[in-house]
Amino acid sequence: MNLTMNLKSPYLIIDMAQETYTNEDPLKLESGEFLPGFQLAYTTQGHLNTSKDNVIWVIHALTGDANVQEWWSGLVGEDKFYDPTKHFIVCANLLGSCYGSTQPLSENPKTGKPYYYDFPHLTTKDMALSLDLLREHLGIMEINTLIGGSLGGQVALEWAYLLKHKVKNTVILASNAKTSPWTIGFNETQRMAIESDSTWGQSTPEAGKKGLEAARAIAMLSYRHPENFAENQADAEDKTDQFRVSSYLRYQGNKLANRFNALSYWTLTKTMDSHDLGRGRGGVKKALSEIPSRVLAIGVDRDLLFLREESQFIAQNVQLGTYREIQSPYGHDAFLIEYSQLSYILSSFYLEAND
Template sequence: MKGESVGLVETKKYTYSGEIELESGKKFGPIDIAYETYGDLNDKRSNAILICHALSGDAHAAGWHEGDGKPGWWDDMIGPGKTFDTDKYFVICSNVLGSCKGTTGPASINPETGEPYGLDFPVVTVSDMVKVQKKLIDHLDIDQLLAVTGGSLGGMQALQWAVSYPDSVRFSIPIATAARSSPQQIAFNEVRRRAVMSDPKWNEGEYYGDEPPKDGLSLARMIGHITFLSDESMRQKFGRKLSDKEDYSFDFSTDFKVESYLHYKGGTFVERFDANSYLYITRAIDYFDLTNGGERSLREAFEDVKSKFLVIAISSDWLYPPYQSKEIVRALESNDIDAAYSEIKSSYGHDAFLLEPGQLNHIVRDFLSQVSVGDIQIDVPIIGKDTPIEKASEVMIESEFTHLPVSSEKGKLVGLITAWDIAKAVAEDLDSLKGAMTKEVVTASPDESIGSVTRKMRKHNISALPVTDEADKILGIVTSDIISQLVGRERPVPGAAGSEL
């Protein structure tokens, strides 16, 4: 049913048995990667969307675990009929390297010692996290992701994916993030780390088996949570209301509701997160800088990027203010990269990307619906006009394509051969394609809208169109099953008047 949860899900684990080279130059492995998937991967493996979580998130982005009292952290966004519609998309969410939620981190067992890594775990970066995610995507046999998205640290991962693996991402949707951590962001992270490290029970990271540094981690979370909110949201939610009392206590106990709220947030956090992971992940955020410390401009950092971008900011976010998102858009546009900017109007502050599913739904759906043919075309075997029927049949069977473009010696489109054409040619004992192929071929251009292509398919009752450039050179093919799976049939594509796609 539309708008419902994906239901009961389980976290899976993939172990990458090799080593990766970290940004620090160190080699590290093997690595366990915790992940969840929702929806089905289509036959062409072209409908996968990677969801990247924020600092304290995990792989459980949607659905329910057996016995849980609440669903995954982005359940409002992922599921049948939701923004990331699992009737169309294959949605993946993995836990980041260095975390304590199933992927290898400082609390994991070091195979060389049989003890938790602790501070022997190497310092990692966002680039390292993305490198590990790429190993998972390779394991799932996905060559190219339809989209990568996430908020905060998740947005940094989305940006890093587009820069590190430009051929592997079609759309990038970074939310409430920056291209590099600012001095203020680094300062807040350092204060939070010092809160943890000042707790005597932290014990230089060697607390496993003993009582963890709950007081320090709780304080760190309290500090961090303040940055996630806005002055307006705190005023609306708490004002100067007192906590279970009618007057000031005139001591240092908890007087105000906002104090009680922060204590609650800190107390619940220590029950679900590892202190060392908190240190490592905040450090990774500090190190994030697509300009490599100023060695290159942000424009230069995006020079090789190929994906289309939707950059989303939050109006009241003072941790990652909108000017940082606009800086990303300007750098992308200076490279003639297709980049859209949108701003969520909210008083919730940085947390709005988790609390404003309605606005996000409208913004992201509209962006994903504006796909062009070039975004979804796929490679297809091309056969020459003199190819024997038997050989053409073999290519069609091996490739599992029912439509094959036929080219001239110079690579130009001269016809199209279908499975029906081949069957007819065999029945009529034809030797070559010339008498069997369709010579008057309906084609699509890479810049053409999906709505336009859909209307062509309906008008001519065909299910695949070769994609050609202005010189009739064959670029690929677009099929009706890919269109229906990636875009869907229940809403029109913006700009395609009369389309029911």
Template sequence: MPTLTFDRHTLESGAVLRDVPVTYRTWGQLNAAGTNALVVCHALTGTCDVADWWGPLLGPGRALDTDRYFVVCANALGSPYGTASPLTPNPATGRPYGPDFPAVTIRDTVRLHHRLVRRLGVRHVAAVVGGSMGGMQALEWAFTGSFVQALVPIAVGGRHTAWQIGWSAAQRAAIAADPAYNDGQYTDEQPPAAGLAVARQMAMVSYRSQPSFDARFGRSLQHPGGDGAAGAAAPYAVESYLQYQGDKLADRFDANCYMALTRQMDTHDVARGRGAYDEVLASIAQPALVVGIPSDVLYPLREQEELARHMPRATLETLHTPHGHDGFLIALDALNDLLRPWLQTHVPAAA
């Protein structure tokens, strides 16, 4: 994947990152005016490869129409997939930052991505689209003023609540409790895989819903010969599923990156330093399609209703799926059908 490197990037905290790589992907062509860019923002453990997780939305005639738009997605700060993160060599030492990677915010990521798209020749962004952590970024893009024409925040609120911070904190505690974590000073040969796997298991419960789990697993045993009694060797099917998901993430992700990204999500608050929350939302001038999922227990629908109530040009749509927060990564055809007509109406075609 292509990477651009900036000499320096000053964070909200005042810390300065140097030799800052940003990994990204693009689809379609930028028009001569530089005004048909559509920025897509990935979720917590996602990558800039939109085709990998939103494939049915990407391509000619789809919501992310590559005949109309120059689609851009970049990895967030803290991500283990190429953008500056705990895995990146610290120019001062030549060794990876590890736990010494500076604290970053959603605003830090958006400002870096803003610089990236400008470097790519973009003069105005037609729309910014993202779900979950990507939705946080989409909302922050609103404060780049007239640079962005439209917003599509999905399955997110205007600020991280105590409920969401609590889930993040519990997952970080699971990682920190793994003896291999060693305050973040672990090696590639002995990473805190068990702690990261447990953190992912916890997250997966919050990403789904009770009806989704009940319909898929019920009280089924992974090995039908067992009886489900306490101490039985055969785990329930849902246990096996969570173990699989935990191990799968631990194989591809870095624990310090997970720590950095969840802390970054906890900084999300569009009103921080800007004024009263309701008034800040009311100041967002761009047309916005706010998408909520009624079965979402992590970012409940009332948070999207709140956004739509206060943002003066917002339209609320609901994505009906039993799968909870992860519905925006599962019910892709339905999501495409929500986004495509709205974008066609509110976001000009390429000139």
């Protein structure tokens, strides 16, 4: 990270940067296993103000990365809702993901070879703990807004529980407090697709690649709503084969397989499955009730993967909860697309805090 101090200015100037945080101490995981040190790739944009209370920490979804200004360009960036000229924006690649953080293809220091299938099981609590170590490394004492969607929302909720009063606002988009059997089922079918790849089990970076293509195609069916497919993938003429939606799903599968790896995908979907804020804390309702920050839970009316009722449940059980809803035929993916609605909802949320 590029840090410069202007002695004539009260601001710590932090340029847009992509860096890697290295923790050499073993990280005890919720499973009881230890990860012998780890790395997190992260980006920072903007600068800390004098009171250091303008931190916006974004947590990406399943196959996202730390470059939030690219995949959330309608919400983060200059003249956008979260503007780096006003905020200090941080986004880290989650532990287990393959965009610069420690993951199954990383070297296991105990063997000198990649972890491959020996990579330990991670939970959302483990991810939150790793992010908190990065927070301490960056010298951030308070987070103004912690925001994430889908898997990112699960990690954000877990971290909000751990942070307590160190976070002022928590925004959870299209997510939940405990993963439902429905979502676990979708994830299991994807892992079954990866398992069916004849290369799965081999200790190579390409293992499970074709299976990952099929897994992504399955996932796309849960990310969008049937209305969206009917509008954008319907064929203009009577056909008996070679349908547009077939080509679209194959394209999406190939696209992901060329930028991601099956082992990371396997790891992260397992992490999503294990999400349960109430585990070891007296249940989900009790755990939610112990989150002191203002919480905005945003659901999507036609989300087939994380039902809006799950977002409503979060808002109803935290101390200071608000529920708002995106109306969209895009389904689950709406939180990455419907920028106008998101900006309006977020504006209202912050205005309410000032009333």
